[in-house]
Amino acid sequence: MPRVTVTRRMRFNAAHRVFNPSFSDEENNATFGKCNNPNWHGHNYMLDVSVEGPIDAGTGYVLDLARLRDIVEAQVVSLVDHKNFNLDVPFMKGVIPTAENVIVAFWKILEPAVTPAKLQRLVLWETENNYVEYSGD
Numbered sequence: 001m002p003r004v005t006v007t008r009r010m011r012f013n014a015a016h017r018v019f020n021p022s023f024s025d026e027e028n029n030a031t032f033g034k035c036n037n038p039n040w041h042g043h044n045y046m047l048d049v050s051v052e053g054p055i056d057a058g059t060g061y062v063l064d065l066a067r068l069r070d071i072v073e074a075q076v077v078s079l080v081d082h083k084n085f086n087l088d089v090p091f092m093k094g095v096i097p098t099a100e101n102v103i104v105a106f107w108k109i110l111e112p113a114v115t116p117a118k119l120q121r122l123v124l125w126e127t128e129n130n131y132v133e134y135s136g137d
């Protein structure tokens, strides 16, 4: 069977403050600038979740995208949407909530959740100009 990659886009919004608590205020301002605002700021994120696998002969699907949507909603989006990454999200506790760290945390949750399909790539858009991607290494 041919192997195909399918992608579901999800959207959520969340707040954060990007800073390192072990840095001084001056270091945090110099390193993170506006992102270090102590009173938080938010983004409208987009998350592209790509899974790869053989086309199922019975359904013609690699993985029903409605099912993928439900998995990502339940496992990730519902835990972060309208939340503060620094305060509200248990799996980001003690982690600087950059897009880089967020996408790796999402990967750890989603990789086992999409089996038997294989999680191939995540792309996390923080703004329309900035995105990060991760393929799990």
Ligand code: NI
Binding pocket: 016, 018, 035, 041, 042, 043
């Ligand atoms: Ni930000």
